[in-house]
Amino acid sequence: MDRNYIYLTILMLVLAIGTLLVNNEPKLKQIEPQQLLLEMVQPTRYVTTDQIAKMIIHGDPSLELVDVRSADEFEQFALPRSVNIPLDSLINSSSLGYFGIPGTKVVFVSNDDIAADQAWVLTKRLGFKGTYVMRGGLNCWMETIINPQEPSEGSPNTAYETYAFRKGAQQYFTGAKAEVAEGSKVKVEVQRRKKTSAVAGGC
Amino acid sequence: MCPLIPNGIISSGWDFVIAIILGMAFGFILEASGFSSAxxxxxxFYGYNFVVLRVFFTALIVAMVGLLYFDYFGWLDLSKIFILPTYLTPMIIGGVVMGVGFIMGGFCPGTSFTAVAIGKIDGIVFTIGLYFGIFIFSEAFPLFGDFYTSGDLGNVTITDATGIPASWVAMGFTVVALAAFWGTMFVEKRVRKNMTEYKF
Incomplete structure (x- = not known):
């Protein structure tokens, strides 16, 4: 019997047992820190409350509002068509299915934009595309859409146009609420992202 | 860092260059292991020479354990590796057909080419038959195309299917392979004792 066989057998066995000791748990996929920083310093992730109001009114199917406040706060007031994913359960596997669907824009909503921004950073780190933050959060929503201030005299024309739109939106979201309530009970169908398959290739 | 092509380190145009280099290396190792001899x-199958089992099991366990270490050291992202989709029943049937061809012809496709490379007549005949078989298979494909793609389990691994961690699977495979090496050595010895017509 060749002694080398015995040595090689022992070596292979030791290496195989070694794999049990190394941690080969699948690591969370993340983007490069430089890439994340680049995206963070750009304000392109912010969407204004006016844009959101317009998208809700038009029934834009690509809009997916994700409310990151707690379930209690969500119960008290929430934007129509929004889904509640509290920040602490954001990276559950069930929650992650909401993000990264091609053709949808996920907009994070919170009271101000801090919690929403945190949610945005988390999803960006995980490499999801198409996530945004509603600038100013629900506080800003209240100030601009629900209770818009008339621009002072001498304001530019665009300010009046914005005001006119906000007044209309106010009607839509508050005044006309009683009439719309029946029709707005449309069941929202939430799209789930399909499980991504491995990279194609082969032998 | 790896896999190189999915990570964009080299472009996918290098596929064929790498395939040729790997193919040459594979052929060389096959020939050097004595696989050009039917x-x-x-x-x-007859129990007098288990070199096939030893060579392929060695390649398998070294690659398997090596990949796990590569993944651990961060040299290779195992989640980006292509996994061949599993079609359970068609693969079992295909394996049986392949095995029958193997024992009848004395070669598997790769080894028949190494036999051709060193000018073996049985290898050349086998390769002609191989291409004839490919032709028949392609022409008759519509007859069994549905069966060919039936029972698709997707790109699953044993870890996906059973939940056993990859390192335990690797460990189990290694133990089985090493046991097979030593076990077959004794089988070989006993069978060869009673053989006179074949010189080793």
């Missing part, structure tokens, strides 16, 4: 190969 007697060596079918010996595994």
């Amino acid at each position: 007697r060596n190969i079918v010996g595994v």
Whole structure:
């Protein structure tokens, strides 16, 4: 019997047992820190409350509002068509299915934009595309859409146009609420992202 | 860092260059292991030569354990590796057909080319038959195309299917392979004792 066989057998066995000791748990996929920083310093992730109001009114199917406040706060007031994913359960596997669907824009909503921004950073780190933050959060929503201030005299024309739109939106979201309530009970169908398959290739 | 092509380190145009280099290396190792001889190969079925089992099991366990370490050291992202989709029943049937061809012809496709490379007549005949078989298969494909793609389990691994961690699977495979190496050595010895017509 060749002694080398015995040595090689022992070596292979030791290496195989070694794999049990190394941690080969699948690591969370993340983007490069430089890439994340680049995206963070750009304000392109912010969407204004006016844009959101317009998208809700038009029934834009690509809009997916994700409310990151707690379930209690969500119960008290929430934007129509929004889904509640509290920040602490954001990276559950069930929650992650909401993000990264091609053709949808996920907009994070919170009271101000801090919690929403945190949610945005988390999803960006995980490499999801198409996530945004509603600038100013629900506080800003209240100030601009629900209770818009008339621009002072001498304001530019665009300010009046914005005001006119906000007044209309106010009607839509508050005044006309009683009439719309029946029709707005449309069941929202939430799209789930399909499980991504491995990279194609082969032998 | 790896895999190189999915990570964009080299472009996918290098596919064929890498394939040729790997193919040459594979052919060289096959020939160097004595796989160009049909007697060596079918010996595994008659119990007098288990070199096929040893070479392929060695390649398998070294690659398997090596990949796990590469993943651990961060040299290779195992989640980006292509996994061949599993079609359970068609693969079992295909394996049986392949095995029958193996024992009848004395070669598997790769080894038949190494036999051709060193000018073996049985290898050349086998390769002609191989291409004839490919032709028949392609022409008759519509007849069994549905069966060919039936029972698709997707790109699953044993870890996906059973939940056993990859390192335990690797460990189990290694133990089985090493046990097979030593076990077959004794089988070989006993069978060869009673053989006179074949010189080793």
